[in-house]
Amino acid sequence: MSSLPKGGSFLFGQTNPQDIFTPEDFTLEHKMIYRTTAGFITDSVLTRMDELENKKEGLINELLEAAGELGLNGADISEEYGGMEMDKISTTIIAECIGRAGSFAQTQGGQAGIGSMPIVMFGTHEQKKKYLPGLATAEKVGAYALTEPGAGSDALSAKTRADLSPDGKYYILNGTKQFITNAGMADVFIVYAKIDGDKFTAFIVDGDSEGLSTGAEEHKMGIKGSSTRSVIFEDVKVPVENLLFEIGRGHVVAFNILNLGRFKLAATSVGMAKFALELAATYANDRKQFGIPIANFGLIKEKLAEMAIKIYVTESMVYRTGGLLENMMDSLDTSGNDGGLVAAKGIEEYALECSMNKVFGTETLGYAVDEGVQIHGGYGFSSEYTIERLYRDARIYRIFEGTNEINRILIPTTLLRRAAKGDFPLQEAIEKLQGEIAAGSLVRKGEAGLVQAAKDIFLLTMGAGLQKYGKDLQKHQEILGRLADLAIRAFAMESAWLRAQKAGANDGGPKAKLKQNMAMVYINSTVGLLEYSAKETLTALAEGEELASLLDNLQRLTKYTTRNTVALRQEIAAAISEDGKYAV
Template sequence: MNGLPKGGSFLFQQTLPQDIFTPEDFSLEHKMIYRTAAGFVTDSVLTRMDELEAKQEGLNRELLQAAGELGLNGADIAEEYGGTEMDKISTTIIAECMGRSGSFAMTQGGQTGIGSMPIVMFGTHEQKQKYLPGIATGEIIGAYALTEPGAGSDALSAKTSAVLSSDGKYYLLNGTKQFITNSAMADIFIVYAKIDGDKFSAFIVEAASEGLSTGAEEKKMGIKGSSTRSVSFEDVKVPVENLLFTTGRGHIVAFNILNLGRYKLAANSLGNAKFALELAATYANERKQFGSPIAGFGLIKEKLAEMAMKIYVMESMVYRTGGLLENMMNSLDTSGEDGGQVAAQGIEEYALECSMNKVFATEALAYTVDEGVQIHGGYGFSAEYTIERLYRDARIYRIFEGTNEINRVLIPTTMLRRAAKGDFPLQEAFARLKETMASGSLSRDGEDGLVQAAKDIFLLTLDIALQKYGKELPKHQEILGKQADLAIQAFAMESAWLRAKKALAKEGEAQAKLKLTLAKAYIYATIGRLEYSAQEILAALAEGKELADNLENLHRLTRYTPQNTVALRREIAAAISENGRYVV
């Protein structure tokens, strides 16, 4: 990989602050794209949110075409096929800004992500030429039809069938897909079906095909402005040239698209969470109780600070990962006919980071909108206030693109699979940790020490779990879930701290002060929770003297001097209240 860090390698090696990308590294072009995308959402989408929520006919298509005129739909599409072909930081910025747009983020995300990326990455030249220019302009709307009523997260158990016609000119598709975004207005569907009952394959299916129909709109808790319907196929004829990639290789298409989808959903969550904090901070400054703005009350300060801390961490994770993806793309030769497949393989290297971003960001968003409602008090429960919609809209994020439970299982199992192939130095890392603990040279004071402690806690518990269960460990999902949380938090803590240190070196202490405070507060507030989670894992793996010895090793990894996080949060809250929004 030309010296690039391997996915998940942050757990086993030191990362230098200068080696990560942060929002402070935005170029002038990045800042211009930010202004363009944010301005579009503010001026064209939020001003029409009531119409969107009421499902005004044709409005989503109108907005997609307006986004297309600004180049926002074609960021991942090559110029040869009508796109604007931006770097991964730019596409991340667009996804973040779209996060503020409520249900339209799902419409636009379906268009630019799962509804078109299968063609971008796995389509033939002819398929790209036929469909991508219209997708970039918004004249062609795409949708992604994977989920089935009985399959859910088990996508490969799909029942939709495809049978080659006797003359070999087309496939006959039969089956039903459920919860399909953009289905009411889609012009094409990326459909997954099994050829001859067992060859899981992907197809481009035109909506005008005879035998294709959609059900009624789903009555949803949130994202009411986006179209979500079932799609049925009754002897739908799909020309053989509309087979995507290779017969029986549809899972390669599906899983690679999901990696990017998870990452972009994290960026959506970031934009959405910033919006929620802005609403909460503004309301807290204006709302008076007992003669004073509630922003001055200690428990409100704590909420505002905690929201800002989580946003800072997810922002650090998202753009760090964007930097990894961009560096990967720059290292690859994607000029050939199979360039999209080469890019997909490159992105797959960071599948772990994509899942970590997805889980952390969607749950941080859930926390942020929930506390946003709480700060609004009774008004937060009223549909007259925007925070109520954000609360409802956010709930689906933990379900989309593979549930957070699925992603939690994927994180450690992917690590174990890569370790078995020799791509992940687990055993060497276990041995080094044992040597370190035996030497008695552990020192965990300071943020660097606590970030390393988070990694070591993960390695200690995984080593003990593997000793007990070996290859049977994937059957113990409760342990896998907690292992995933330890790995996610190690990445979260490190991303926040590296960003703060990079800012300190570049900007000086005065300019970097708030970033340092945000990172410190998060690290010290989190490390104790990781220790408790590790205790639960260890108690599930051993008892008696063995458990006591394991707990002693854990305690040795987590000896540190607590910091005054109450004071740190007050500093953060003061900055948020003063500006009425998220600032760093």
């Protein structure tokens, strides 16, 4: 593990393009999994989307079982317990392809992800043997019950109680959970409750337990085909052997599962965003105004290009992170009884990257579906067109798995916490940068230089925050949010550029040129945003001569010659229109 890059370390050093994983590195097996999953979604789910949205009786279970037959529900489950035990790139591919499936993506994600992964990672052998085979086949449907009416982002303030019965055989659960995916059909719930009112603990609860009931289906803006209900526990008896992991350590289960959930949600966002671009490009090619396809109009070209660029950047981030997770898993010995916990700790190393992927990916999706509607014009507002459903379905992604606001807070606070433990040379990096600026020794040329400038802007701004507030910086959310955006965009810029460089070195064909164009446009158009955000933040952190000095330093970091991004976008749009979809 020591030879692997630490989570967040990209901010403090250079990365060799050949060391990152990209979609161009898919093996034949990965490509087969992609074709199989995408084919299942296209042939079996999208063809029945109207029935699914109208909640046709039994359909969702039928589709889940069909996914189980293909091994999609058990991709993360070991073969010993009826799963496929795939590598992390394969499970990322599945999550991406499932993204096209609308509300089914939430149902299947709840089944294969947060509904089963707590048992995969933290369950005993007996618990795994009892529950995982059924979850893999969808003979049993899983659900994850964490959120409560008064406990959303602040999950540890949950009120649901668990009290040991007088005979010591059961925990008696009382409380209510809210917005629980798959609740209307779940056979197995992962439930969080406080033993004796204070020890936050996870439990496996059978759906047919006496005293367990569900509320009415929520009437949602989107993902209408998925089941979302409240779950009520009234003196529900849970056998003591169904306590998951350890008493008082439910937060370890919850937060580690969320790390993986956030990453997979980013992958799902990539799949859905690609679908939105495909719909928009096809419509723009077919729709004529003034006698020509609207795909030929400059402002439509810009929209198609920008959608593709943001998807390319997100895809680069997601598979780079997937590679980090896979390398981590390869370095660990997970063969023992505590193998799941070992794996969870390994994934936790990249919690920061998981949050960055979640924020960037879901906001890219929001952008893609919004522009997709705009390209469709009035038809985009009609439910007869698929893009209207995608627009509604996408909105929840920025709320799921920890809101984007919560994830933004987590990014800089995680960095600060790890720096305090000595995991990062944060203060040293800040001081080194200050010295280089003072000495006038900074040389930032081309896109690689701008990527480094993005990291430097983050360090400069973080340094000013620490100078003003010290440890109390964690109390200032507006500053933390901007620091998060600086870090996210630095990771996004670097991921896009490294992938383009790797493709150029390994291939050099037209697709490599397209990747390079996309990376260049994103990097050049993002530096200005970083500069503005940093100016705004520094002005909130300093004044007078100190502020003037900081702004002067910032200006030195952002000196660069801009490229003709309008022309580059035209080339990108032409490639997208020719293919009628995202084909990078």
